[in-house]
Amino acid sequence: MSKMKIAAALLGGLLSSVCGGGAQAVQITYADFGGGSSFSSKGFDITATGGDFQQKGNFGGSFGVGVGSVNNSVVSGEIDAGKSVAEGGTGVPESISFQTSIPQFLESFTVAFLYPKGQFSDDVNETARIIINNITYTLSVDDGGGTATFSDPGLVNVFLDNANGGQWTVSFLNPFLLQGIVFAPGNGGPNSVLGDFAFNQLTTSPVPGPIVGAGLPGLMMALGGLVVLARRRRHHAGV
Ligand SMILES: [Ca+2]
Ligand SMILES: [Ca+2]
Numbered sequence: 341m342s343k344m345k346i347a348a349a350l351l352g353g354l355l356s357s358v359c360g361g362g363a364q365a366v367q368i369t370y371a372d373f374g375g376g377s378s379f380s381s382k383g384f385d386i387t388a389t390g391g392d393f394q395q396k397g398n399f400g401g402s403f404g405v406g407v408g409s410v411n412n413s414v415v416s417g418e419i420d421a422g423k424s425v426a427e428g429g430t431g432v433p434e435s436i437s438f439q440t441s442i443p444q445f446l447e448s449f450t451v452a453f454l455y456p457k458g459q460f461s462d463d464v465n466e467t468a469r470i471i472i473n474n475i476t477y478t479l480s481v482d483d484g485g486g487t488a489t490f491s492d493p494g495l496v497n498v499f500l501d502n503a504n505g506g507q508w509t510v511s512f513l514n515p516f517l518l519q520g521i522v523f524a525p526g527n528g529g530p531n532s533v534l535g536d537f538a539f540n541q542l543t544t545s546p547v548p549g550p551i552v553g554a555g556l557p558g559l560m561m562a563l564g565g566l567v568v569l570a571r572r573r574r575h576h577a578g579v
């Protein structure tokens with residue numbers, strides 16, 4: 341009996357170690373970014389459009405990374421709409437893109453410097469466009485800045501981390517399989533400079549995979565052990 345319990349406990353432990361073991365969240369933060377306009381980290385290919393990565397902070401107690409360039413950027417260290425061609429820019433909005441081919445769930449993301457109307461010369465509530473798996477969502481600061489609204493509110497909770505830093509965390513309520521996420525300026529898209537903000541953090545969790553590799557022989561041994569124990573129990577019971 342006790343052997344069965346031990347074997348079952350071992351099997352349970354082995355299963356959880358195979359299926360859930362090493363299921364550590366992946367976090368990419370602003371601090372992982374250097375210069376340049378692309379790099380790969382933690383299974384993601386990360387690319388800036390419209391300039392190079394540019395850090396911002398400490399600003400109001402928050403940190404982030406945006407996009408900067410000599411000719412196109414309107415706001416240093418934030419992801420902005422860029423200058424129009426008439427203004428000497430490229431006419432292409434800045435963005436930061438994360439793409440992955442590793443199956444994983446989007447847990448949350450955090451942005452900074454997304455402020456309500458009246459702060460830092462913004463005359464609208466700032467809006468971020470968040471393009472997830474090629475579907476565009478928006479995160480819009482509400483009047484007064486105490487709350488923000490995600491365009492599909494049933495998917496997420498939105499938390500105000502730091503009002504002075506315009507820092508918000510959007511946390512997904514259910515497993516959301518992620519292929520790509522792009523942080524782009526909002527407020528109607530490329531024609532406004534008011535939807536500027538910075539990337540702070542992205543958190544994902546691994547998709548539990550099939551039992552593969554080194555785990556399989558161990559699992560078969562554990563299952564075999566259970567069968568042997570069960571046979572022994574029946575044998576003893578018969579005697
Ligand atoms: Ca910029
Ligand atoms: Ca702004």
Ligand SMILES: [Ca+2]
Pocket residue numbers: 418453454455466535536537
């Ligand atoms: Ca801003």
